[in-house]
Amino acid sequence: MTIEKPLVLDVDGTFLRTDMLHENFWAGMGTAPLRTLLATLRHLRDPAALKAELVQIAPLRTDLLPVNAEVAELALQSRLAGREVVLASAGDRSLVARLAADYGFSERVFASDGVTNLKGPAKAKALVDAYGEGGFDYAGNGAVDIPVWEKAENALVVGHVPSARALAANGHNVVELPGGWTFRALLRAMRPHQWVKNVLLLLPMLASHRFGLDTLVPILWGMAAFSLAASTIYIANDLLDLEADRLHPTKCRRAFASGAVPIGVGMAAMVGLGAAALLIAVLLSPGFLLVTLLYMALSLAYSLRLKRTRWVDVTMLAALYTIRVVAGASAAAVEVSIYMLIFVFPIFFTLGCVKRITELSRATGNETLPGRGYGRADLADLRNVAGIGVVGALVIFLLYSVSDQGTTLYPTTWLLWAAMVPMAIWMVRMVNLAWHGRQDYDPIVFALRDPVGLGLLMLILSLMFWAAGLWQQWFG
Incomplete structure (x- = not known):
């Protein structure tokens, strides 16, 4: 009876559509950020020790990690045919063993042990010692796997690996399997649809009635900076929320949670986007740079810890929305009224509650x-x-309408009072839609796509322009 040679699978990027070291790092950043950073700095040149310590800081649920469907199907068919399926990874042994148990693979695993980082030539030697040269088939996904493919009977190449072409030229049997990622998936992870929230930077311009290009252009640059900064934080948030997203009915399809984009690519994109946002901020003004840094710092604090605390999270959401208004004023050097900030904060606080509802x-x-x-x-x-x-926002708006600044900018006060009617309807409607589950998970994005809501917002704006005498000024 002929015994089939074992099928040996690399884990990171091959059987899994993710990297366990990166998974462990971000899981640690979500639960014990300081301890994780210290461990990373301490073992920066000793990956085996780093992997072992990160596992202790934040154990992973290996059953939730995304798998490569084609490789998983190959492994299943091999098992059904009675063939041994073995995992060989540079990941920590405890994680690899747990992953093997999750999918019914061989109890024998090859992995890093806290001392030796089982990668490249070290992995090739361990497999040859166990099975002999040509005594196994091996599936991998990168140039680092070439030493192992050279010792295997059949080389299974997952994704596009240009350097693996030399294997076929040298007479090795090479089988290609689907893999890799697309820029389109990365773009989705940046959530460009969320950039519409940065229209909030226009509010100071609208409130001060300064509609010239000297005001608009810097605000548009500010919106670009905040869009890039927001994408930086969205990526960081997704990386910190990997396990929670995988347990969510819809968020499990996000790029990093599903494995559509490697975590390493996300980390590189995060650094590039953040650097671009800060560069634009530096070119605009020192004040705008400080506001941008504050926004990014608070957003990161929210992602790391504050979003897990009841009531603090909705307060932080309101603060982050309000900072956008301050950023618009800073970008164009427009004075922002304290009344405006006090008015918009309860509105944004309500929208934070709407998000959770x-x-x-x-x-x-x-x-x-x-x-x-x-x-x-x-x-x-x-x-x-x-x-x-809702009540707080309306009361503050009423007080503003009779203040010195309010009566100066909006002489026809009763029109401001009239604007409070559609304003109240809009806010109550947002809460009611959320209560019945008919909202988007982000209320600002929903508000800017909702035809009825947009109609109410346009009515509010029209009444305020009328109260300010702008319609008469523009159209006679």
Whole structure:
């Protein structure tokens, strides 16, 4: 009876559509950021020791890690045919063994042990010692796997590996399997649809009635900087939320959670986008640079810790929206009224509650939302607090309408009072839609796509322009 040679699978980028070291690093950053950073600095030149320590800091749920469907199918068919399927990885042994158990592979695994980093030639030697040269088939995904492919009978190449072409030229049997990532998937991870939120930078220009190009152009550059900064934080947030996203019914399809884009690519994109945002900020003004740095720092703090704390998270969401208004004023050197900031904050606080109400309304169970501090039992409290935000915003707007600044900019006061009617309808409608689960997970994005809501916002703006005498000024 002929015994089939074992099928040996690399893990990172081959069986899995992710890298376990990167997974461990970001899991650690989400639970113990300082400890994770210190471990990384301490073992920067000793990857085997780094992997072993990161596993202790933040153990991974290997059953949630995304797999390469074609490689998984090959492994399944091999097992059904009675063939031994073995994992060989530079990942830490404890993780590789757990992953092998999750999928019913051989108990024998080849992996890093805290001392030896089982990669490239070291992996090739371990497999030859175990099975002999040509005594196994090997699936890998990078140039680092060439020493192993050279010792295998059949080389299974996952994705596009140009340097692997030399294997076929030298007489090796090479089989190519699908793999890799696309820029389009990375672009989705940057969430360009969220950039529409940066229209909030235009509010100071609208409120001060300064509509010249000398005001508009710097604000547009500011919107570009904030868009790049936001994408930086969205990527960081996705990397910190990998496990929570994989447990979510829709967020599990996000680029990094699903493995559509490698974490390493996301990290490089994050650095590039952040650098570009800060460069634009430097060119605009020192004040705008400080606002941009504050926005990025608070966003990162929110992603790392604050979003997991009840009520603090919605307060932070409101603060991040409000900072965009301050950024618009800073970019164009427009004075922003304290009344405006006090007015927009409760509106944004209400929208923060709307975001959580939507998530809870769409949740299928009563357990706490993954990575958040709320359960369905908090729905009524969130709605009540959102109602307080609505009332607070309307009261502040009323006080502004009779203030010295309000009467100077908007002489026809009763039109401002009239604008409070569609304003109240818009806010109450947003809360009601969230309560019935008919909102987008981001209320600002939803608001800018909702025809009825946009109609109400345009009516509010028209009444305010009328109160300011702008329609008469523009059209006679």
